[in-house]
Amino acid sequence: MSVLLDIKGLRKQFGGVTALSGIDLAINEGEILGVVGPNGSGKTTLFNVVTGVHKPTAGTVTWKGKDITGIPANQISRNGIGYTFQQAMAFPGLTVLENVQIATEHSAASARTDFAWPTPASLLDFVGIADLANEKAGILPFGSLRLLGLALALATRPSLLLLDEPAAGLNDRETAALVGLVQQFPAHGISVCVIDHDMKLMQMLCKRLAVLDFGSKIADGPTADVLHDPKVLEVYLGGEL
Amino acid sequence: MIKSVSSLRSLAPVLIVLLLLALVPLFSPSNRFLSLAISAGINIIALYGLSVLFGQTGILSMGHTALVGVGAYTAALLARDFDIGFWVSIPVAGIMAAIVAAIIGIPSLRVSGHHFVIMTFAFGQLMTIILTNGGDYTGGASGLDMGKPVTMFGADLDALPRFYLLVVAFVTISAVASWAIINSSYGRTLRAIRENEKLAAALGINVGRHKIGAFIVSGVFAGVSGVLLAYFLRHISPGQFASFPSIYLALMVMIGGARLLLGPLAGGILVSFLPEVLNLDPVQSRILYGVCLIAVILFLPNGLIAGIADGWTWLAKMSKRTPAAGNVPEAGR
Amino acid sequence: MDILLQQLLNGLSIASVITLIAVGVTLIFGLTGIINFAHGEFLMVGSIVTWLAVSNGIAFPLALILGVLAVALMGFVLERIIFRFTLERPTNGFIVSLGLIVVLQHIVILFWNANQKSIPRPLTTVWEIGGVRIASVRVMVILMTIAVVAMTYVMITRSRYGRALRASVEDRDTAALMGIPVRRYITGVFVLGSALAGLAGGLLIALFPITPFTGGTMVMKGFAVALIGGLGNLSGAVAAGLILGIVEGLSAGYGFSEWTDAYSFGLMILVLLFRPHGLFGGTSGPKMA
Numbered sequence: 001m002s003v004l005l006d007i008k009g010l011r012k013q014f015g016g017v018t019a020l021s022g023i024d025l026a027i028n029e030g031e032i033l034g035v036v037g038p039n040g041s042g043k044t045t046l047f048n049v050v051t052g053v054h055k056p057t058a059g060t061v062t063w064k065g066k067d068i069t070g071i072p073a074n075q076i077s078r079n080g081i082g083y084t085f086q087q088a089m090a091f092p093g094l095t096v097l098e099n100v101q102i103a104t105e106h107s108a109a110s111a112r113t114d115f116a117w118p119t120p121a122s123l124l125d126f127v128g129i130a131d132l133a134n135e136k137a138g139i140l141p142f143g144s145l146r147l148l149g150l151a152l153a154l155a156t157r158p159s160l161l162l163l164d165e166p167a168a169g170l171n172d173r174e175t176a177a178l179v180g181l182v183q184q185f186p187a188h189g190i191s192v193c194v195i196d197h198d199m200k201l202m203q204m205l206c207k208r209l210a211v212l213d214f215g216s217k218i219a220d221g222p223t224a225d226v227l228h229d230p231k232v233l234e235v236y237l238g239g240e241l
Numbered sequence: 242m243i244k245s246v247s248s249l250r251s252l253a254p255v256l257i258v259l260l261l262l263a264l265v266p267l268f269s270p271s272n273r274f275l276s277l278a279i280s281a282g283i284n285i286i287a288l289y290g291l292s293v294l295f296g297q298t299g300i301l302s303m304g305h306t307a308l309v310g311v312g313a314y315t316a317a318l319l320a321r322d323f324d325i326g327f328w329v330s331i332p333v334a335g336i337m338a339a340i341v342a343a344i345i346g347i348p349s350l351r352v353s354g355h356h357f358v359i360m361t362f363a364f365g366q367l368m369t370i371i372l373t374n375g376g377d378y379t380g381g382a383s384g385l386d387m388g389k390p391v392t393m394f395g396a397d398l399d400a401l402p403r404f405y406l407l408v409v410a411f412v413t414i415s416a417v418a419s420w421a422i423i424n425s426s427y428g429r430t431l432r433a434i435r436e437n438e439k440l441a442a443a444l445g446i447n448v449g450r451h452k453i454g455a456f457i458v459s460g461v462f463a464g465v466s467g468v469l470l471a472y473f474l475r476h477i478s479p480g481q482f483a484s485f486p487s488i489y490l491a492l493m494v495m496i497g498g499a500r501l502l503l504g505p506l507a508g509g510i511l512v513s514f515l516p517e518v519l520n521l522d523p524v525q526s527r528i529l530y531g532v533c534l535i536a537v538i539l540f541l542p543n544g545l546i547a548g549i550a551d552g553w554t555w556l557a558k559m560s561k562r563t564p565a566a567g568n569v570p571e572a573g574r
Numbered sequence: 575m576d577i578l579l580q581q582l583l584n585g586l587s588i589a590s591v592i593t594l595i596a597v598g599v600t601l602i603f604g605l606t607g608i609i610n611f612a613h614g615e616f617l618m619v620g621s622i623v624t625w626l627a628v629s630n631g632i633a634f635p636l637a638l639i640l641g642v643l644a645v646a647l648m649g650f651v652l653e654r655i656i657f658r659f660t661l662e663r664p665t666n667g668f669i670v671s672l673g674l675i676v677v678l679q680h681i682v683i684l685f686w687n688a689n690q691k692s693i694p695r696p697l698t699t700v701w702e703i704g705g706v707r708i709a710s711v712r713v714m715v716i717l718m719t720i721a722v723v724a725m726t727y728v729m730i731t732r733s734r735y736g737r738a739l740r741a742s743v744e745d746r747d748t749a750a751l752m753g754i755p756v757r758r759y760i761t762g763v764f765v766l767g768s769a770l771a772g773l774a775g776g777l778l779i780a781l782f783p784i785t786p787f788t789g790g791t792m793v794m795k796g797f798a799v800a801l802i803g804g805l806g807n808l809s810g811a812v813a814a815g816l817i818l819g820i821v822e823g824l825s826a827g828y829g830f831s832e833w834t835d836a837y838s839f840g841l842m843i844l845v846l847l848f849r850p851h852g853l854f855g856g857t858s859g860p861k862m863a
Binding site: 051072073074075076077078083085089090091092093094098101102103105106107152153155156 | 426429430432435436437439440441442443445448
């Protein structure tokens with residue numbers, strides 16, 4: 001398994017607050033990695049630094065061997081990294097179909113020609129909202145909005161998908177459906193990194209977990225092992241595993 | 242660029258209206274009417290530019306009249322110093338206005354939300370000051386005369402009916418250009434930026450570059466409008482292009498509706514002719530304008546035309562008929 | 575040298591008026607997010623009311639108070655029926671204020687024509703000190719501005735009201751949760767800012783004749799000063815007003831009076847680009863939910 005995204009020594013300081021203090025993390029090709037941690041552990045900061053919202057104070061991010069540390073947000077997807085946000089994001093005044101069309105039109109020029117869902121229609125079919133194609137995204141029910149967000153990220157033809165709390169706000173049935181979709185990605189050449197604090201979701205989805213706490217990584221390995229790691233248990237004292 | 246049947250449908254009403262307007266001179270209208278119509282037309286061209294910037298991209302700029310001024314002054318200076326006439330002035334003025342738009346746009350876009358509007362306002366005022374202090378070169382506070390007539394294939398176009406047709410032609414070109422932009426993937430990208438900038442960037446769109454591009458495009462329309470203005474009024478002065486007159490442009494685009502293809506046309510005509518129809522003097526009509534602007538923002542943020550269309554659809558539903566073709570074809574919303 | 579000092583003094587009295595506008599703007603824009611470009615017209619209305627009162631035989635001090643009250647009332651009414659609906663979308667508020675500019679200017683023209691209006695100077699003594707003519711009326715304007723701004727400053731920084739107000743800027747929701755009647759405070763700030771504009775108008779007409787269009791020329795400077803000083807930063811606005819007054823006075827003194835207006839705009843553009851929080855630090859506007 002080759003390393004797709006290699007994060008080394010990543011630090012991020014906001015004034016006097018150290019949100020990330022030297023994170024080393026590697027995302028391998030073909031895997032679904034989970035990054036977990038309680039609120040305030042730096043998960044979202046990590047996400048924001050990798051996706052170009054913030055520039056890191058120190059450290060490097062290497063993508064397929066190429067240094068992409070600090071590149072602006074709009075070049076991230078052009079390099080083949082797609083991502084979805086914590087809040088469900090779409091273009092509310094435009095139809096669902098137009099939303100996906102925009103995403104497809106801006107996928108990287110060097111995008112993969114072997115992509116499993118080459119057309120907007122096929123993407124809508126895959127996530128299951130094809131019947132909503134002509135509705136304005138702004139009136140979509142929340143679950144469908146989340147699926148649209150996923151479709152948009154897929155439309156950029158990524159080799160890696162970063163999902164920030166993708167199931168937040170979804171009920172159990174919707175979460176299971178989402179899990180079903182995400183589990184198919186590695187088989188289609190899309191590696192996944194999910195950031196969340198919902199342990200149940202992570203157990204369902206991820207074979208490997210990295211755990212953050214107060215800006216540092218405290219565990220990294222196969223899910224079952226990590227969940228029995230005493231350091232991790234301490235951090236989640238009182239939490240359900 | 243794929244033009245679907247429905248997007249052609251949005252162009253049709255506008256073309257029909259313009260065709261009808263082109264026939265107006267056959268009815269021997271008064272000079273006053275023609276003058277008003279020409280003024281409206283010149284504004285409408287600028288408004289189509291504003292609709293790309295504001296309607297599609299969601300950027301409200303108060304520097305638009307300044308860009309019209311760039312076009313006007315370019316035309317006047319070309320005529321005075323280089324004996325260059327109308328037809329060459331058009332592209333040159335378009336380019337000059339595009340450059341100034343970039344100069345205003347690039348710094349302004351680095352500034353957040355509400356500060357941005359103030360920035361563009363300040364730039365507009367600054368331009369007026371520069372023009373006023375330009376001494377003999379720019380004619381100072383009293384401005385410049387336009388020395389040359391407009392001719393086409395040797396025929397003089399200065400007579401009002403002929404100038405009117407010239408303006409209608411340019412309005413048609415503006416409308417078609419605007420339609421082409423709206424229905425292209427470029428237009429879709431601009432709308433994406435308007436709807437959700439952060440998401441647009443996440444999907445690979447270079448938001449900054451596109452915003453400046455929208456600014457520049459709006460500048461081209463404004464520049465062309467300025468040339469026509471200079472040749473129509475035969476005299477221009479800095480005060481006409483200050484930031485406050487931008488208020489009237491904003492009014493027209495709001496009332497007509499910034500996102501519909503018919504919007505600029507409707508807004509420009511309404512604002513020019515309503516005082517005539519209601520027989521109001523300039524002071525009263527301005528009070529009406531102001532009140533209308535406030536009312537439109539508060540109650541019909543999508544503009545009068547969209548409001549009427551919505552009202553129509555609502556009425557149709559209320560009377561329990563099938564809501565058939567009651568929708569005004571929207572330009573690629 | 576005399577001319578320079580003369581111009582400096584003149585510049586300072588105008589700067590006082592602009593500072594009053596700027597303080598109003600910095601409070602309203604900085605603390606409530608309402609961009610009221612018609613603020614200049616509020617000043618103009620203050621001038622007109624003062625003028626009307628004086629023309630009808632009312633003494634200047636009372637006329638001034640009437641002007642302030644009239645504009646404060648107008649501000650209250652406008653905030654309640656229009657501006658409060660634009661709190662969530664400041665751009666709409668801005669466009670609405672543009673409409674207001676047109677309406678206010680032309681209502682005044684409708685009733686009292688577009689010509690210059692002036693009142694006899696309320697104080698006519700002129701002191702001559704070392705070749706510089708110091709008009710007492712200018713000194714009055716400067717002193718009144720200092721007094722009013724100082725009172726406003728004390729109220730905003732020391733009183734409970736002021737503290738609650740500044741809390742509302744930081745986090746509107748939390749402030750509301752803590753029982754602060756945010757909406758009412760917003761109205762209050764708007765009325766206060768408007769009153770300051772009214773005062774500025776009354777003082778302005780004591781110095782110079784005004785026209786219905788005077789507001790338009792002053793408002794941009796007021797915004798510029800407020801932004802340069804830092805939004806919501808009262809002392810910043812004062813400092814910026816002072817600086818601008820001196821710069822403009824110097825410029826006029828050295829013969830560059832045509833460019834006077836350009837300084838405020840140019841400086842504001844530079845500040846927005848490189849120090850968007852203003853030279854002396856301020857908010858960039860209230861954080862909306």
